[in-house]
Amino acid sequence: MSPDSPIPSPVPLDAPPQPHESKAWHGQLQLDFTHRHPKTHLSHSFAQSPFKVQRPFYPEGDGVCHVVMLHTAGGIVGGDRLSSQIQVQPDAQALLTTAAAAKVYRSNGQTATQSVQVQVQPGGCLEWLPQETIVFNGAQIQQRLRVDLADQALWMGWEMVRLGRTARGEQFSTGCWRSHTEVWRGDRLLWLDPQQLQGGSAMMTSAHGLAGCPVVASFAVVGREISPELVQAARSLWRLTGAEPSCSSQGDRPVFQPASQPASQPASQPGSQTAFQIGESAPDLTTEPARTLTPATVGVTRLMSGMLCRYRGHSTAEARRWLVAVWGLMRQNLVGRSPCPPRVW
């Protein structure tokens, strides 16, 4: 399902299905990837409901093992405790994604927790590329992601979050989303990112925080020194992917797509940036009165042994287009491999 299209309504609307009200899910997922030349194998896999794992596949040859993770319960409810452990053994190369957008339903009062622990051994690489998370109004979720890298290990990961089902006019007026990420190399903390969004608070509308934008996304690469040229290239990709009119098949509303801005138009042409901002930043017109919206903005910076991209805007499809392009750039430059987007995207 496209991230920006209306989400099928759970019944009744404001009380999403809570099939396990008395018994919250305690899901567990363990995946080990081992490299035996020339192939990376999924050497151990354990999934406890609601987690499920599809059979690994190799769309780009034996070198990289792709695995699609599934959450079979439809969404996360208050009190759920999900935990995952991912081991990437020496020289193994793995790419993980999810089959669909994750949903976090309005809380029954309890907080849902999701914890992910990743270890990447020397020469290993993990690409952690889940699809976006839709955080319903009133949801309470706390995520923790810890990555431990050995020397010469690499991690690339992103997170795309939509706050509220904005396609139906829902705003994130109550609830709390917390996401704590830390990446270590040995006993050295390389990157720490403790993010919190409190529904209905000033941070949602202040220019310092979200400026009324319901979509935020981050993409980080840690484990390599990144050159200023690559940072610059990642910024340029925003102009390129942003200038492209959106794919209406991806769920972006075609209403504002300016007919005079064909997809092939180079980003450097005057006006293209504006055209994209108008087209992409439009909220659902049926529910939002016409008003000035903060255009989507992005930033790229270097981390200690890495790089970080941030997006703040209105469209997960737009964020994804840019971040997929940056991911492709990093892949090509850091591991010498062409991008190979999983079919489920």
Add this chain to the structure above:
Amino acid sequence: MPIPADSSASSSASLAYLLQLASPALPVGGYTYSEGLETLVQQGLLTTVAELEDWLTQELQTGAVRLEAVAIARLHAAVTADQPGAIAQWNQWLSALRDTEEVRLQSWQMGRSLVRLMQELEPDLTPVFQRCGDRTNFATAFAIAAAHWQIPVQSAMLGYLHSWLTTAINAGVKLIPLGQTAGQRLLMQLYPTLHETVETAQALPDEALYACNWGWAIASMNHETLYTRLFRS
């Protein structure tokens, strides 16, 4: 170190040290940084004193500077209790937390300047600074100096935030531009928020250390792409 034994004399001695540490005349170059304000002003996104007030209020309530104030409290306790491991750990925490390369380099540059200065002024502190590891953040050096001069922890946090706020307002006064009086009035208007941040930051447990500063981080990330720059961040 010449701290008098008498308690009121001792408290006025520590006040003098705090004024020295929080003074804009402290030679660490704080005035050369805008922390993203220059980006916003150049892009026409921050043009009034009210917008600056909202920006600084949010940074104090939910931004990185609030977490720095927490680190000051933790480091102050670590220095006082002589826990070198904790000093190194919180310094590393500060380095990893920096949202952008520019603010990380800013913190390290100001930290290095303060360490050099303190090593001249208080040679006894050299081994303490050596425990920080390779890069000392400004908040780390500030907390070490404050603990050494027996500045109470709340005063140290207040002094750190006040110094940060003064610097940010001065950057706004130059960039927007605003009148000097408007800048001083804004500073006073932010005092309740400043005190509130000190109170809440001190009480925060480790598991509650979160920030929300997407606009701030993106403005700082884009600062290095500006064609002309007066400030270094």
